[in-house]
Amino acid sequence: MSKRIVGGAIVVALAAVAAGVGISWGAEAGRTVWDGIYTEAQAARGQAVLTEQCVLCHGETMRGGGGVPSAVGPEFMFNWKDKSVAELFAYLKMMMPPTAPGSLSDQKYADVMALLFKMNGFPASEGNDIPANPEALPDVRITPDKP
Numbered sequence: 001m002s003k004r005i006v007g008g009a010i011v012v013a014l015a016a017v018a019a020g021v022g023i024s025w026g027a028e029a030g031r032t033v034w035d036g037i038y039t040e041a042q043a044a045r046g047q048a049v050l051t052e053q054c055v056l057c058h059g060e061t062m063r064g065g066g067g068v069p070s071a072v073g074p075e076f077m078f079n080w081k082d083k084s085v086a087e088l089f090a091y092l093k094m095m096m097p098p099t100a101p102g103s104l105s106d107q108k109y110a111d112v113m114a115l116l117f118k119m120n121g122f123p124a125s126e127g128n129d130i131p132a133n134p135e136a137l138p139d140v141r142i143t144p145d146k147p
């Protein structure tokens, strides 16, 4: 329980930092995860990251269990609704895997995040990948509300 609160505090702190540098990189206002923000190819690369780095705790389906929260479905949405993709990226980099936070390349964090979006049912597009540079992440909102 206290662990969860600490995680949340870090996310809030990072969000404040992110707001300070102004995450707005060419993003049109009001974009969400329903706008096709990753490609199928990126999600496929994310699968390799997941298998190597995440399944141990979260399982193949990323639904967690035994004290590990689900990164898919209602539990994920409860925790991440109305937060930005940049915040999720920062969280993953700061916290995951808990045994070695920040140990993956930015590219791998971006790729595995694309897979999480796919698993949560958000559409891919033919367009751009989620960028590997966290500062270039557009301010895109996570929401269950399909436009």
Ligand code: HEC
Binding pocket: 003, 004, 005, 006, 007, 008, 049, 050, 053, 054, 055, 056, 057, 058, 067, 068, 069, 070, 071, 072, 075, 076, 077, 079, 080, 092, 096, 097, 098, 099, 112, 113
């Ligand atoms: C050693 C076990 C372990 C590994 C490996 C691990 N996680 Fe986690 N993960 C956790 C725990 C525990 C939490 C909850 C942390 C907290 O709330 O403080 C968590 C939380 C999360 C969350 C937030 C879920 C939610 O509902 O809010 C996401 C997303 C996530 N992990 C993704 C990943 C990804 C992606 C990887 C691989 C790069 C990964 N994790 C590797 C244990 C792990």
